[in-house]
Amino acid sequence: MVTASNKSRKDEKVKLSSVLNAQNAQLIEAFVDMLWLEKGLSQNTVNAYRTDLSKFALFLQDERVDDMLNVESFQVSDYLAHRLTKKLSQRSTARFLSSARAFYRYQISLKACNKNPIDHVSNPKLPSYLPGTLSEAQVEALLDAPDLSDAVQLRDKAMLELLYATGMRVSELVNLQMHEIGMLQGVIRVTGKGGKERLVPMGEHATHWIKTYLKEARAQLMTKPSNTVFPSKRGLTMTRQTFWHRIKHYAKVAGINTHLSPHTMRHAFATHLLNHGADLRVVQMLLGHSDLSTTQIYTHVAKERLQSLVQEHHPRG
Structure with a gap:
Protein backbone atom coordinates (compact mmCIF):
# COMPACT_ATOMS: atom_id res chain seq x y z
CA MET A 1 0.00 0.00 0.00
CA VAL A 2 1.45 3.38 -1.04
CA THR A 3 0.74 6.06 1.54
CA ALA A 4 0.84 9.81 0.89
CA SER A 5 4.00 10.17 3.01
CA ASN A 6 5.75 7.29 1.17
CA LYS A 7 4.77 8.82 -2.19
CA SER A 8 6.09 12.26 -1.16
CA ARG A 9 9.42 10.74 -0.06
CA LYS A 10 9.68 8.85 -3.35
CA ASP A 11 8.86 12.00 -5.33
CA GLU A 12 11.48 13.95 -3.37
CA LYS A 13 14.09 11.26 -4.05
CA VAL A 14 13.36 11.39 -7.80
CA LYS A 15 13.42 15.21 -7.78
CA LEU A 16 16.74 15.39 -5.91
CA SER A 17 18.46 12.67 -7.96
CA SER A 18 17.36 14.30 -11.24
CA VAL A 19 19.28 17.51 -10.52
CA LEU A 20 22.37 16.05 -8.86
CA ASN A 21 25.41 15.47 -11.05
CA ALA A 22 26.14 11.81 -11.76
CA GLN A 23 29.23 11.59 -9.54
CA ASN A 24 27.58 13.00 -6.41
CA ALA A 25 24.43 10.94 -6.96
CA GLN A 26 26.53 7.78 -7.26
CA LEU A 27 28.50 8.60 -4.10
CA ILE A 28 25.33 9.16 -2.07
CA GLU A 29 23.58 6.03 -3.36
CA ALA A 30 26.64 3.85 -2.66
CA PHE A 31 26.76 5.24 0.90
CA VAL A 32 23.07 4.71 1.67
CA ASP A 33 23.24 1.21 0.16
CA MET A 34 26.04 0.46 2.62
CA LEU A 35 23.90 1.77 5.50
CA TRP A 36 21.06 -0.52 4.51
CA LEU A 37 23.13 -3.63 3.76
CA GLU A 38 25.81 -3.46 6.46
CA LYS A 39 24.27 -1.39 9.24
CA GLY A 40 20.74 -2.73 8.87
CA LEU A 41 19.19 0.72 9.22
CA SER A 42 15.49 1.18 8.54
CA GLN A 43 14.30 2.53 5.19
CA ASN A 44 13.09 5.73 6.89
CA THR A 45 16.56 6.36 8.36
CA VAL A 46 18.26 5.59 5.04
CA ASN A 47 15.90 8.03 3.28
CA ALA A 48 16.79 10.72 5.82
CA TYR A 49 20.53 10.26 5.12
CA ARG A 50 19.90 10.41 1.38
CA THR A 51 17.84 13.60 1.64
CA ASP A 52 20.33 15.39 3.93
CA LEU A 53 23.31 14.60 1.69
CA SER A 54 21.47 15.34 -1.57
CA LYS A 55 20.43 18.80 -0.39
CA PHE A 56 24.02 19.50 0.70
CA ALA A 57 25.34 18.33 -2.69
CA LEU A 58 22.85 20.60 -4.49
CA PHE A 59 23.99 23.57 -2.43
CA LEU A 60 27.61 22.78 -3.31
CA GLN A 61 26.74 22.53 -7.00
CA ASP A 62 25.06 25.95 -6.84
CA GLU A 63 28.32 27.24 -5.33
CA ARG A 64 30.29 25.76 -8.27
CA VAL A 65 31.63 22.87 -6.18
CA ASP A 66 30.82 19.80 -8.25
CA ASP A 67 32.73 17.21 -6.22
CA MET A 68 31.45 16.35 -2.73
CA LEU A 69 34.83 14.79 -1.94
CA ASN A 70 36.59 18.14 -2.39
CA VAL A 71 34.93 20.21 0.33
CA GLU A 72 36.46 22.49 2.96
CA SER A 73 35.11 23.25 6.44
CA PHE A 74 34.27 26.84 5.47
CA GLN A 75 31.95 25.54 2.76
CA VAL A 76 30.12 23.43 5.35
CA SER A 77 29.81 26.59 7.46
CA ASP A 78 28.39 28.42 4.44
CA TYR A 79 25.78 25.70 4.09
CA LEU A 80 24.85 25.98 7.76
CA ALA A 81 24.44 29.73 7.29
CA HIS A 82 22.23 29.00 4.27
CA ARG A 83 20.07 26.70 6.41
CA LEU A 84 19.79 29.46 8.99
CA THR A 85 18.45 31.90 6.39
CA LYS A 86 15.88 29.24 5.43
CA LYS A 87 14.86 29.07 9.12
CA LEU A 88 15.40 25.31 9.25
CA SER A 89 15.34 23.79 12.72
CA GLN A 90 18.45 23.25 14.80
CA ARG A 91 17.43 19.63 15.24
CA SER A 92 17.36 18.97 11.49
CA THR A 93 20.72 20.75 11.16
CA ALA A 94 22.21 18.48 13.83
CA ARG A 95 20.85 15.51 11.89
CA PHE A 96 22.48 16.78 8.68
CA LEU A 97 25.86 17.11 10.45
CA SER A 98 25.53 13.56 11.76
CA SER A 99 24.71 12.30 8.25
CA ALA A 100 27.61 14.22 6.70
CA ARG A 101 30.12 13.04 9.32
CA ALA A 102 29.17 9.44 8.67
CA PHE A 103 29.37 9.99 4.89
CA TYR A 104 32.88 11.43 5.00
CA ARG A 105 34.12 8.81 7.49
CA TYR A 106 32.94 6.18 5.03
CA GLN A 107 34.74 7.92 2.16
CA ILE A 108 37.94 8.11 4.23
CA SER A 109 37.68 4.37 4.97
CA LEU A 110 37.55 3.80 1.19
CA LYS A 111 40.50 6.21 0.75
CA ALA A 112 38.30 8.27 -1.56
CA CYS A 113 39.29 11.37 0.43
CA ASN A 114 41.74 12.04 3.26
CA LYS A 115 39.89 14.49 5.52
CA ASN A 116 36.49 14.99 7.06
CA PRO A 117 35.32 18.60 6.56
CA ILE A 118 32.72 18.15 9.30
CA ASP A 119 35.24 17.33 12.04
CA HIS A 120 35.87 20.97 12.97
CA VAL A 121 32.23 22.06 12.71
CA SER A 122 30.36 22.26 16.01
CA ASN A 123 26.87 20.88 16.41
CA PRO A 124 24.17 23.46 17.14
CA LYS A 125 23.10 23.60 20.76
CA LEU A 126 19.73 21.92 20.96
CA PRO A 127 17.08 22.89 23.48
CA SER A 128 16.45 20.25 26.12
CA TYR A 129 13.64 18.07 24.92
CA LEU A 130 11.28 16.19 27.20
CA PRO A 131 8.90 13.90 25.37
CA GLY A 132 5.20 14.53 25.79
CA THR A 133 3.38 11.85 27.72
CA LEU A 134 0.07 11.00 29.34
CA SER A 135 -0.90 10.64 32.98
Whole structure:
Protein backbone atom coordinates (compact mmCIF):
# COMPACT_ATOMS: atom_id res chain seq x y z
CA MET A 1 0.00 0.00 0.00
CA VAL A 2 1.45 3.38 -1.04
CA THR A 3 0.74 6.06 1.54
CA ALA A 4 0.84 9.81 0.89
CA SER A 5 4.00 10.17 3.01
CA ASN A 6 5.75 7.29 1.17
CA LYS A 7 4.77 8.82 -2.19
CA SER A 8 6.09 12.26 -1.16
CA ARG A 9 9.42 10.74 -0.06
CA LYS A 10 9.68 8.85 -3.35
CA ASP A 11 8.86 12.00 -5.33
CA GLU A 12 11.48 13.95 -3.37
CA LYS A 13 14.09 11.26 -4.05
CA VAL A 14 13.36 11.39 -7.80
CA LYS A 15 13.42 15.21 -7.78
CA LEU A 16 16.74 15.39 -5.91
CA SER A 17 18.46 12.67 -7.96
CA SER A 18 17.36 14.30 -11.24
CA VAL A 19 19.28 17.51 -10.52
CA LEU A 20 22.37 16.05 -8.86
CA ASN A 21 25.41 15.47 -11.05
CA ALA A 22 26.14 11.81 -11.76
CA GLN A 23 29.23 11.59 -9.54
CA ASN A 24 27.58 13.00 -6.41
CA ALA A 25 24.43 10.94 -6.96
CA GLN A 26 26.53 7.78 -7.26
CA LEU A 27 28.50 8.60 -4.10
CA ILE A 28 25.33 9.16 -2.07
CA GLU A 29 23.58 6.03 -3.36
CA ALA A 30 26.64 3.85 -2.66
CA PHE A 31 26.76 5.24 0.90
CA VAL A 32 23.07 4.71 1.67
CA ASP A 33 23.24 1.21 0.16
CA MET A 34 26.04 0.46 2.62
CA LEU A 35 23.90 1.77 5.50
CA TRP A 36 21.06 -0.52 4.51
CA LEU A 37 23.13 -3.63 3.76
CA GLU A 38 25.81 -3.46 6.46
CA LYS A 39 24.27 -1.39 9.24
CA GLY A 40 20.74 -2.73 8.87
CA LEU A 41 19.19 0.72 9.22
CA SER A 42 15.49 1.18 8.54
CA GLN A 43 14.30 2.53 5.19
CA ASN A 44 13.09 5.73 6.89
CA THR A 45 16.56 6.36 8.36
CA VAL A 46 18.26 5.59 5.04
CA ASN A 47 15.90 8.03 3.28
CA ALA A 48 16.79 10.72 5.82
CA TYR A 49 20.53 10.26 5.12
CA ARG A 50 19.90 10.41 1.38
CA THR A 51 17.84 13.60 1.64
CA ASP A 52 20.33 15.39 3.93
CA LEU A 53 23.31 14.60 1.69
CA SER A 54 21.47 15.34 -1.57
CA LYS A 55 20.43 18.80 -0.39
CA PHE A 56 24.02 19.50 0.70
CA ALA A 57 25.34 18.33 -2.69
CA LEU A 58 22.85 20.60 -4.49
CA PHE A 59 23.99 23.57 -2.43
CA LEU A 60 27.61 22.78 -3.31
CA GLN A 61 26.74 22.53 -7.00
CA ASP A 62 25.06 25.95 -6.84
CA GLU A 63 28.32 27.24 -5.33
CA ARG A 64 30.29 25.76 -8.27
CA VAL A 65 31.63 22.87 -6.18
CA ASP A 66 30.82 19.80 -8.25
CA ASP A 67 32.73 17.21 -6.22
CA MET A 68 31.45 16.35 -2.73
CA LEU A 69 34.83 14.79 -1.94
CA ASN A 70 36.59 18.14 -2.39
CA VAL A 71 34.93 20.21 0.33
CA GLU A 72 36.46 22.49 2.96
CA SER A 73 35.11 23.25 6.44
CA PHE A 74 34.27 26.84 5.47
CA GLN A 75 31.95 25.54 2.76
CA VAL A 76 30.12 23.43 5.35
CA SER A 77 29.81 26.59 7.46
CA ASP A 78 28.39 28.42 4.44
CA TYR A 79 25.78 25.70 4.09
CA LEU A 80 24.85 25.98 7.76
CA ALA A 81 24.44 29.73 7.29
CA HIS A 82 22.23 29.00 4.27
CA ARG A 83 20.07 26.70 6.41
CA LEU A 84 19.79 29.46 8.99
CA THR A 85 18.45 31.90 6.39
CA LYS A 86 15.88 29.24 5.43
CA LYS A 87 14.86 29.07 9.12
CA LEU A 88 15.40 25.31 9.25
CA SER A 89 15.34 23.79 12.72
CA GLN A 90 18.45 23.25 14.80
CA ARG A 91 17.43 19.63 15.24
CA SER A 92 17.36 18.97 11.49
CA THR A 93 20.72 20.75 11.16
CA ALA A 94 22.21 18.48 13.83
CA ARG A 95 20.85 15.51 11.89
CA PHE A 96 22.48 16.78 8.68
CA LEU A 97 25.86 17.11 10.45
CA SER A 98 25.53 13.56 11.76
CA SER A 99 24.71 12.30 8.25
CA ALA A 100 27.61 14.22 6.70
CA ARG A 101 30.12 13.04 9.32
CA ALA A 102 29.17 9.44 8.67
CA PHE A 103 29.37 9.99 4.89
CA TYR A 104 32.88 11.43 5.00
CA ARG A 105 34.12 8.81 7.49
CA TYR A 106 32.94 6.18 5.03
CA GLN A 107 34.74 7.92 2.16
CA ILE A 108 37.94 8.11 4.23
CA SER A 109 37.68 4.37 4.97
CA LEU A 110 37.55 3.80 1.19
CA LYS A 111 40.50 6.21 0.75
CA ALA A 112 38.30 8.27 -1.56
CA CYS A 113 39.29 11.37 0.43
CA ASN A 114 41.74 12.04 3.26
CA LYS A 115 39.89 14.49 5.52
CA ASN A 116 36.49 14.99 7.06
CA PRO A 117 35.32 18.60 6.56
CA ILE A 118 32.72 18.15 9.30
CA ASP A 119 35.24 17.33 12.04
CA HIS A 120 35.87 20.97 12.97
CA VAL A 121 32.23 22.06 12.71
CA SER A 122 30.36 22.26 16.01
CA ASN A 123 26.87 20.88 16.41
CA PRO A 124 24.17 23.46 17.14
CA LYS A 125 23.10 23.60 20.76
CA LEU A 126 19.73 21.92 20.96
CA PRO A 127 17.08 22.89 23.48
CA SER A 128 16.45 20.25 26.12
CA TYR A 129 13.64 18.07 24.92
CA LEU A 130 11.28 16.19 27.20
CA PRO A 131 8.90 13.90 25.37
CA GLY A 132 5.20 14.53 25.79
CA THR A 133 3.38 11.85 27.72
CA LEU A 134 0.07 11.00 29.34
CA SER A 135 -0.90 10.64 32.98
CA GLU A 136 -1.88 7.20 34.21
CA ALA A 137 -5.52 8.30 34.33
CA GLN A 138 -5.37 9.50 30.71
CA VAL A 139 -3.83 6.20 29.61
CA GLU A 140 -6.65 4.31 31.34
CA ALA A 141 -9.22 6.49 29.54
CA LEU A 142 -7.49 5.85 26.21
CA LEU A 143 -7.40 2.09 26.80
CA ASP A 144 -11.13 2.11 27.65
CA ALA A 145 -12.11 4.07 24.51
CA PRO A 146 -12.53 1.23 21.94
CA ASP A 147 -15.97 -0.40 21.51
CA LEU A 148 -15.31 -4.07 22.28
CA SER A 149 -18.38 -5.27 20.36
CA ASP A 150 -16.63 -4.35 17.09
CA ALA A 151 -13.87 -6.62 15.72
CA VAL A 152 -11.70 -3.73 14.47
CA GLN A 153 -11.96 -1.88 17.77
CA LEU A 154 -11.24 -5.07 19.73
CA ARG A 155 -8.08 -5.37 17.65
CA ASP A 156 -7.24 -1.76 18.48
CA LYS A 157 -7.88 -2.43 22.18
CA ALA A 158 -5.36 -5.31 22.12
CA MET A 159 -2.86 -3.12 20.23
CA LEU A 160 -3.17 -0.24 22.69
CA GLU A 161 -2.82 -2.57 25.67
CA LEU A 162 0.28 -4.17 24.15
CA LEU A 163 1.76 -0.80 23.24
CA TYR A 164 1.42 0.46 26.82
CA ALA A 165 2.52 -2.85 28.38
CA THR A 166 5.73 -3.15 26.36
CA GLY A 167 6.77 0.34 25.23
CA MET A 168 7.35 -0.97 21.72
CA ARG A 169 7.42 1.38 18.75
CA VAL A 170 4.30 1.66 16.59
CA SER A 171 6.33 0.35 13.62
CA GLU A 172 7.31 -2.68 15.70
CA LEU A 173 3.70 -3.24 16.74
CA VAL A 174 2.14 -3.20 13.26
CA ASN A 175 4.84 -5.58 11.94
CA LEU A 176 4.51 -8.06 14.81
CA GLN A 177 4.25 -11.66 13.60
CA MET A 178 2.34 -14.57 15.15
CA HIS A 179 5.49 -16.58 15.90
CA GLU A 180 6.88 -13.65 17.93
CA ILE A 181 4.15 -13.92 20.56
CA GLY A 182 4.93 -16.36 23.37
CA MET A 183 1.56 -16.62 25.07
CA LEU A 184 2.59 -19.33 27.55
CA GLN A 185 5.74 -17.47 28.61
CA GLY A 186 3.99 -14.08 28.62
CA VAL A 187 6.67 -12.45 26.45
CA ILE A 188 6.97 -11.20 22.90
CA ARG A 189 9.98 -11.07 20.62
CA VAL A 190 10.26 -7.54 19.26
CA THR A 191 12.28 -6.83 16.12
CA GLY A 192 13.57 -3.28 16.46
CA LYS A 193 15.83 -0.93 14.55
CA GLY A 194 18.59 -2.60 12.58
CA GLY A 195 16.84 -5.97 12.90
CA LYS A 196 17.85 -6.23 16.56
CA GLU A 197 15.61 -8.51 18.61
CA ARG A 198 14.63 -8.17 22.25
CA LEU A 199 12.30 -10.08 24.56
CA VAL A 200 9.74 -7.96 26.40
CA PRO A 201 7.23 -9.19 29.02
CA MET A 202 3.60 -8.46 28.14
CA GLY A 203 1.94 -8.45 31.57
CA GLU A 204 -1.41 -9.94 32.51
CA HIS A 205 -3.67 -7.26 31.02
CA ALA A 206 -2.04 -7.23 27.58
CA THR A 207 -1.87 -11.04 27.51
CA HIS A 208 -5.57 -11.27 28.35
CA TRP A 209 -6.62 -8.83 25.61
CA ILE A 210 -4.40 -10.41 22.96
CA LYS A 211 -5.89 -13.82 23.74
CA THR A 212 -9.39 -12.34 23.57
CA TYR A 213 -8.65 -10.62 20.26
CA LEU A 214 -7.09 -13.75 18.72
CA LYS A 215 -10.08 -15.83 19.80
CA GLU A 216 -12.91 -13.44 18.91
CA ALA A 217 -11.80 -10.92 16.27
CA ARG A 218 -8.69 -11.75 14.23
CA ALA A 219 -10.41 -14.35 12.01
CA GLN A 220 -12.95 -11.70 10.94
CA LEU A 221 -10.13 -9.50 9.63
CA MET A 222 -8.29 -12.29 7.80
CA THR A 223 -9.47 -11.84 4.21
CA LYS A 224 -6.27 -13.56 3.05
CA PRO A 225 -3.61 -15.75 4.76
CA SER A 226 -1.17 -13.70 6.81
CA ASN A 227 1.21 -14.17 9.72
CA THR A 228 0.66 -10.58 10.90
CA VAL A 229 -0.81 -10.42 14.41
CA PHE A 230 -2.80 -7.22 13.79
CA PRO A 231 -3.95 -7.08 10.12
CA SER A 232 -5.82 -4.12 8.68
CA LYS A 233 -9.49 -4.30 7.72
CA ARG A 234 -8.30 -5.57 4.33
CA GLY A 235 -6.25 -8.33 5.90
CA LEU A 236 -2.95 -6.59 5.06
CA THR A 237 -0.12 -5.39 7.28
CA MET A 238 -1.30 -2.11 8.77
CA THR A 239 0.82 1.00 8.21
CA ARG A 240 2.05 2.91 11.23
CA GLN A 241 0.31 6.00 9.89
CA THR A 242 -3.02 4.15 9.94
CA PHE A 243 -2.61 3.10 13.56
CA TRP A 244 -1.46 6.61 14.50
CA HIS A 245 -4.79 7.90 13.17
CA ARG A 246 -6.55 5.24 15.25
CA ILE A 247 -4.76 6.49 18.39
CA LYS A 248 -5.85 10.07 17.68
CA HIS A 249 -9.43 8.88 17.19
CA TYR A 250 -9.50 7.11 20.56
CA ALA A 251 -7.87 10.10 22.26
CA LYS A 252 -10.76 12.23 20.97
CA VAL A 253 -13.28 9.66 22.23
CA ALA A 254 -11.55 9.65 25.64
CA GLY A 255 -11.61 13.47 25.83
CA ILE A 256 -7.80 13.75 25.83
CA ASN A 257 -6.73 17.16 24.52
CA THR A 258 -2.99 16.73 25.22
CA HIS A 259 -0.73 16.88 22.16
CA LEU A 260 -0.03 13.32 21.04
CA SER A 261 2.74 11.83 18.93
CA PRO A 262 3.15 8.29 17.57
CA HIS A 263 5.54 7.68 20.49
CA THR A 264 3.22 9.01 23.22
CA MET A 265 2.37 5.55 24.58
CA ARG A 266 6.04 4.58 24.47
CA HIS A 267 6.90 7.66 26.52
CA ALA A 268 4.06 6.91 28.95
CA PHE A 269 5.38 3.36 29.36
CA ALA A 270 8.88 4.59 30.27
CA THR A 271 7.68 7.47 32.45
CA HIS A 272 5.24 5.37 34.47
CA LEU A 273 7.82 2.61 34.98
CA LEU A 274 10.29 5.10 36.42
CA ASN A 275 7.57 6.68 38.55
CA HIS A 276 7.00 3.28 40.12
CA GLY A 277 10.67 2.66 40.85
CA ALA A 278 12.10 0.92 37.77
CA ASP A 279 15.84 1.22 37.11
CA LEU A 280 16.86 3.33 34.11
CA ARG A 281 18.93 0.49 32.62
CA VAL A 282 15.94 -1.86 32.79
CA VAL A 283 13.88 0.72 30.90
CA GLN A 284 16.73 1.00 28.38
CA MET A 285 16.60 -2.74 27.68
CA LEU A 286 12.81 -2.79 27.42
CA LEU A 287 12.76 0.14 24.99
CA GLY A 288 15.53 -1.40 22.88
CA HIS A 289 17.88 1.58 23.18
CA SER A 290 21.45 0.59 22.31
CA ASP A 291 22.85 3.55 24.26
CA LEU A 292 21.79 4.59 27.76
CA SER A 293 22.17 8.24 26.74
CA THR A 294 19.07 7.85 24.56
CA THR A 295 17.06 6.68 27.56
CA GLN A 296 18.34 9.53 29.72
CA ILE A 297 15.69 11.89 28.33
CA TYR A 298 13.56 10.23 31.02
CA THR A 299 15.91 11.01 33.90
CA HIS A 300 13.84 14.08 34.79
CA VAL A 301 11.18 11.61 35.91
CA ALA A 302 13.64 9.74 38.11
CA LYS A 303 14.89 13.02 39.60
CA GLU A 304 11.36 14.12 40.47
CA ARG A 305 10.72 10.75 42.11
CA LEU A 306 13.95 10.95 44.14
CA GLN A 307 13.08 14.43 45.32
CA SER A 308 9.64 13.31 46.46
CA LEU A 309 11.15 10.32 48.28
CA VAL A 310 13.60 12.57 50.12
CA GLN A 311 10.86 15.03 51.06
CA GLU A 312 8.66 12.19 52.27
CA HIS A 313 11.18 10.13 54.24
CA HIS A 314 14.09 12.39 55.28
CA PRO A 315 13.65 13.91 58.75
CA ARG A 316 14.58 17.32 57.34
CA GLY A 317 13.03 16.80 53.95
